Amino acid sequence: MSAPTRGRARRTLSAVVPPLVLVVVGLVVWQWAVTSTGVRPQVLPSPLRVVEQGWRNRELIWTHTVPTLQVTAIGFACSLALSWALAIAVDFSRWLRRALTPLLVASQTIPIIVIAPLLIIWFGFGLLPKVLVIALVTFFPIAIGLIEGFAATDRKATDLLRSMGASRWQRFRYVRLPGALPSFFTALRIGITYAVTGAVFAEYAGAKEGLGIFMSLQKNSFRTDLVLAAVVVTALLSIGLFGVTHLVERLVIPWHVKRRRG
């Protein structure tokens, strides 16, 4: 192994080991508490039971995982398109900035818990209400990250481009856009962690399939162990997608990743 590879391996290790230790300690305490108090599994199953039952029902869980992933992907893609469109519009028009910023903030005061069931009443059990919920909970951090990233462009850089005769569009393309990408990826990571939870939540409010409705059904039949197994799957999905954003970031803006390390 070459020196830099070894360095990276050590860095990865030091990032993974501490949280892993905490998780293991937590699980051991939990297991011990359940066995020593003899609490009923309908109330609190032991972690071993969660794993065992989860594994036994893996095919069922998997058939509910796929639709959740699909909804998450579609909803998040819509959210990305929406936030890019909004952020670019706001960057090009001062009037739109003034008009839209308060509305963006106001959109975040909508209580999702109340609105999600209404969306299902209005739009049924199909894709649309879930996509809307995901978009509603994820577009805001991304749009704000982009808008602020564009606006953080150095005035001097703008002047330099103007001295070259650059149009507003060229200034956007050559400076504002690439300069905003680091801030976009930070926002993207925040958004993606909300996306899976948003999907599960929307399904919980009403759906034909998906991890959310699975949890709801299992809860109603007191299968706490299977609810928790689905929670574990949800967490793994979120962590996986979070990791994907890091990979994409490394591909799209290697210059920034390197600089941050350097």
Next chain:
Amino acid sequence: MGEVKLAVEDLHKSFRTDAGVLPVLDGVRFDVAPGEFVSVIGPSGCGKSTLFNAIAGLERPDSGRVVVDGRDSTGRSDPFAYMPQQDLLFPWRTVLDNTTLGLEVAGVPRRAARDRARALFGPFGLAGFESARPQELSGGMRQRAALLRTVVQDRAVLLLDEPFGALDSLTRTDMQEWLETVRTGFEWTVLMITHDIREAVLLSDRVLVLAPRPTRVHLDVVVDLPHPRGLGVITDPRFAQLEDVLLNALRGRRPEA
């Protein structure tokens, strides 16, 4: 005087601030001949950058004109290539792509732009760093890359705002020596802001001393030392004499600290 490349005619500029109107340029006028290297020195905050912004068409003057090659160019940026105080190399572009930015903006095809910029990498001491990232360059190299990005645009007049201001004094001396040598091979018409009197005398054909704000040209000094000047010129008695004249002109109107 003979031919005039750039004529700055009676520029006035004030800024409106919360505290009222701040007059900065108060009738700045001077000419620059083709191929001439003119330095602008002046007390800190007197309006040197404002003057450059007005000339480069970044900031509209309240009155006065900027004439290039006999054409009124007030408010226009196309006759000028501007090098700001910071190097402003963009980390998402390679060094080569940073240097072609002005050409790309002007619509020069990428291939042609790269060929033009690449040809200058040798004389600018950047050969082999075409595909490096700016953050891998030393301070002096970054400054040379920024200068390359400026001159490759092939504009009528170069405007350099303290090109070496951010460098340590050793690198700075190297850069001055290098610029003095490299410029003999080109026919640049240069207007350069500097804080450094020695740098002004070493590089310039003429030095303009600006008065404190609101500023105008306080003194216009011809530097009649032969080119190319090595660092040895510093020991020339006329060099010291010119430095003295400029220092006194700078101090002359400055209140005693």
